[in-house]
Amino acid sequence: MVANPPESRVGSPGHGPFPLVADRGREWRPAMGRLRELAAERVAIESVWPEIDGGRHPVKRVIGDVLEVWADIFCDGHDELAACVAYRAADEADWSVAPMRFHDNDRWVGVVPLTRNTRYVYTIEAWRDLFASWRRDILKKRDAQQDVALELLEGLALVKTALSGASQADKRIAERQLVALDANSAPERLAEALLSAELTGFMARAGPHANRTRYRRELEVVVDRVAARFGAWYELFPRSMSDDPRRHGTFDDVIRHLPRVRDMGFDVLYLPPIHPIGCAFRKGRNNALTAGPDDPGSPYAIGSAEGGHTAIHAELGDFESFDRLVKAARAQGLEIALDFAVQCSPDHPWIKAHPEWFDWRPDGTIKYAENPPKKYQDIVNVHFYREALPSIWYELRDVVLFWVERGVKIFRVDNPHTKPFPFWEWLIREVQDRDPEVLFLAEAFTRPKIMRKLAKAGFTQSYTYFTWRHTKAELTDYLTELTQDVASEYMRANFFVNTPDINPPYLQTGGRAAFQIRAALAATLSGAWGMYSGFELCEATPIPGREEYLDSEKYEIKAWDWDRPGNIRDYIERLNRIRRDNPALHTSTNLRFYTADDDNILFYGKTNAAGDNVIWIAVNLDPHSAHEATLDLPIRVAEGAGERLTEVEELLHGDHVTWQGPRQRIRLDPGSNPCAIWRVSTRPI
Numbered sequence: 001m002v003a004n005p006p007e008s009r010v011g012s013p014g015h016g017p018f019p020l021v022a023d024r025g026r027e028w029r030p031a032m033g034r035l036r037e038l039a040a041e042r043v044a045i046e047s048v049w050p051e052i053d054g055g056r057h058p059v060k061r062v063i064g065d066v067l068e069v070w071a072d073i074f075c076d077g078h079d080e081l082a083a084c085v086a087y088r089a090a091d092e093a094d095w096s097v098a099p100m101r102f103h104d105n106d107r108w109v110g111v112v113p114l115t116r117n118t119r120y121v122y123t124i125e126a127w128r129d130l131f132a133s134w135r136r137d138i139l140k141k142r143d144a145q146q147d148v149a150l151e152l153l154e155g156l157a158l159v160k161t162a163l164s165g166a167s168q169a170d171k172r173i174a175e176r177q178l179v180a181l182d183a184n185s186a187p188e189r190l191a192e193a194l195l196s197a198e199l200t201g202f203m204a205r206a207g208p209h210a211n212r213t214r215y216r217r218e219l220e221v222v223v224d225r226v227a228a229r230f231g232a233w234y235e236l237f238p239r240s241m242s243d244d245p246r247r248h249g250t251f252d253d254v255i256r257h258l259p260r261v262r263d264m265g266f267d268v269l270y271l272p273p274i275h276p277i278g279c280a281f282r283k284g285r286n287n288a289l290t291a292g293p294d295d296p297g298s299p300y301a302i303g304s305a306e307g308g309h310t311a312i313h314a315e316l317g318d319f320e321s322f323d324r325l326v327k328a329a330r331a332q333g334l335e336i337a338l339d340f341a342v343q344c345s346p347d348h349p350w351i352k353a354h355p356e357w358f359d360w361r362p363d364g365t366i367k368y369a370e371n372p373p374k375k376y377q378d379i380v381n382v383h384f385y386r387e388a389l390p391s392i393w394y395e396l397r398d399v400v401l402f403w404v405e406r407g408v409k410i411f412r413v414d415n416p417h418t419k420p421f422p423f424w425e426w427l428i429r430e431v432q433d434r435d436p437e438v439l440f441l442a443e444a445f446t447r448p449k450i451m452r453k454l455a456k457a458g459f460t461q462s463y464t465y466f467t468w469r470h471t472k473a474e475l476t477d478y479l480t481e482l483t484q485d486v487a488s489e490y491m492r493a494n495f496f497v498n499t500p501d502i503n504p505p506y507l508q509t510g511g512r513a514a515f516q517i518r519a520a521l522a523a524t525l526s527g528a529w530g531m532y533s534g535f536e537l538c539e540a541t542p543i544p545g546r547e548e549y550l551d552s553e554k555y556e557i558k559a560w561d562w563d564r565p566g567n568i569r570d571y572i573e574r575l576n577r578i579r580r581d582n583p584a585l586h587t588s589t590n591l592r593f594y595t596a597d598d599d600n601i602l603f604y605g606k607t608n609a610a611g612d613n614v615i616w617i618a619v620n621l622d623p624h625s626a627h628e629a630t631l632d633l634p635i636r637v638a639e640g641a642g643e644r645l646t647e648v649e650e651l652l653h654g655d656h657v658t659w660q661g662p663r664q665r666i667r668l669d670p671g672s673n674p675c676a677i678w679r680v681s682t683r684p685i
Helices: 034-039 130-144 150-165 168-178 187-193 198-205 249-264 317-331 349-353 393-404 421-434 448-457 472-484 505-525 569-581
Strands: 020-023 026-030 044-049 059-062 068-075 080-091 096-104 107-113 119-129 210-216 219-224 233-236 269-272 335-341 368-371 372-381 410-414 441-442 494-496 529-530 591-592 603-607 613-620 627-632 644-650 653-659 662-670 673-682
Touching: 044 119, 068 080, 068 096, 068 119, 080 107, 096 119, 107 119, 119 130, 130 150, 130 198, 150 168, 150 187, 168 187, 168 198, 168 494, 210 494, 219 368, 249 269, 269 613, 269 662, 317 335, 335 393, 368 569, 393 421, 421 448, 441 448, 472 505, 472 591, 472 603, 494 505, 505 529, 505 569, 505 603, 505 613, 505 673, 613 662, 662 673
Parallel strands: 059 219, 233 269, 233 529, 269 335, 335 410, 410 441, 494 529
Antiparallel strands: 020 026, 044 068, 068 107, 080 096, 080 119, 096 107, 119 210, 119 219, 368 372, 591 603, 603 613, 613 673, 627 662, 644 653, 644 673
């Protein structure tokens, strides 16, 4: 084995962070600037949380939350330490501070109030608290009946040093305690003043901050409005709202349906693209390559001679009727969300005006979208680099801002994982810096790390794999990952039970109970959930052998019987009312799973931050058969206190019952009650 050369050995001159410079009579010494910088960092600040990717990405909260900041903080020796979280809104110059308290094992925690819909910056500062160290030691010496005369003079000197830089208000507090006292005062009187609660508080604020150390990074938290975390979404195709397959629906037809959507308890009405649809390579029914003369085409083939992403499909209406829809929805307690699909039909005006924004084949034809073996001949994708950078970035940002100006503050983004991450990080920041109320939902069914990266890049909410998680083990593992892992700091799930593109086999074969089960799971597991219209009618007819709807509304105008026998509209209304009335269901990170001794019954619960709203949920995951289970109730029974009575109200059916002891036997029948939701209170016997 060859030994390391001397200059590379640990401990040799120049190893590690010390640059080497010549010094008189000495061969080497550390550069003084760096040495002073290192010496100043006497207090160690490590393992800061929350911090995502070394501060590269922000964490997320909503207005009214508090941000708990944790760190390991310690120093050499035995001095008392103090620390704070320094924070400010991004548009503020001055920093505020929130004190940190010792937790255990050198772990400290501070709490930052988040009161504005904006971005906050935060970091940590820590220092040796000389007065607290002095106070601790003199109390020990005095209790041991040792002479503390010199220590009192040391304490007085610390106070006088603090007074020189204190505010007038703090000076008045300190001077009231030390009036007429000096080094010649009686030790008892001086000790009484120096150890008083008032002076201790003053010194905690104004005392010397020896070796004050600041964490090397400034971190960010994005504070959204509450709709970022809690809401129920309903998706419909405006062109089908005429209730007549022979007539194209309009925005005014959608207005007519608003009370139905409102009565089911939804908060967001989401519309697929409302722009002109291209004619070139237009798709026919069931995605046929050839369209008939009356086929409306897919709304995702955006753009025609009438306009592109800032135009409205003429058969839907005009800007006046769109504005009327936004206003009418707001009056019903609904918010309009639009689809932002970054793709074009071959007829889009951008193609002629900006050919550099697109990819072209060697024969001079434009390259249409593909996901081999699937081909989307009616769609072409934009290019984000080469000659398209930066003009296409600005154009797409301005499209979003155009609709924001028309009152749209929520965008569902189609296939964001096929566009560059830097683009999304830039665009979302550009839009939210202008209007922080704007929210973005990522429709990205792709690899887990890519979905997480999109959330880090700024997407407010994310579609998930919930649609394909059906067993108890799958749901438990996946929901634990989403709600308790690192991703919960920046990724918010929106559980859609179906989409125009996804008709899962569970719904195809499970009957009415399957729809109730999936709605109950989505509505109670996640703070945000959604459904595509027809779900409430238990519509599940598939293309044979595929997870797609037969006669998909993406390619034709539909007419629905909204009162179709077997519908679950009332059930969905009850779910959404229960969600709205119970704060425990307004978030996801409070989810906890409990034990039920049948693999078909999922038992879980949520408790709100105040602790006064406790919800337990049990769901039979088998839509075909009844199942029984013994539930291990998450209650604490003090030793010797006897059993407890657990008083519960079953919210779906209104039953009030009392359970005795830590276990309860239940039966869930998909024909009558596939799910139970209990609001809980407990008391000892």
